[in-house]
Amino acid sequence: MESQKALDEKYMRLALEEAQKAAELGEAPIGAVVVREDEVIARAHNLRETQKNALAHAEILAIENACKALGGWRLTRCTLYVTLEPCPMCAGAMVNARLPRVVFGAKDAKAGVCGSVCSLFAMPFNHRPAVTSGVLEEECTAILSQFFQKLREKRQKDRIK
Secondary structure, three states: OOOHHHHHHHHHHHHHHHHHHHHHOOOOOOEEEEEEOOEEEEEEEOOHHHHOOOOOOHHHHHHHHHHHHHOOOOOOOEEEEEEEOOOHHHHHHHHHOOOOEEEEEEOOOOOOOEOOOOEHHHOOOOOOOEEEOOOOHHHHHHHHHHHHHHHHHHHHHHHHO
């Protein structure tokens, strides 16, 4: 049987595959995977630019897909893996979906609410997911850094033209 660390890394690699799909679309490279009992229930990546929708975060889309796949809104036996620390909106959806566990890779100093800006899951809501952070953190940080570096270079070239 695989250790929890090995399982977390396995599923974070799938989230990184989703993040790469987002990057290829010109989206911020963030990916999410919902797993129940060692089975992938749903996968998604950021689609905010593609869908022109502020709600189209990877986590929200993965939760929506998981609810559809399982036929209900409670994801009580699931774990959500995401490459970037959740924002307030996504963390709220995780609370409302009753996810027991959230695993993320890179910290988000500007909008992360699982320890960076605040700790939303430590607040006295009716449900509080357990959090595991820093899984494949270097890889998750690298895909984001590379994407935004290329974006800055492109914008600078466009200004010069």
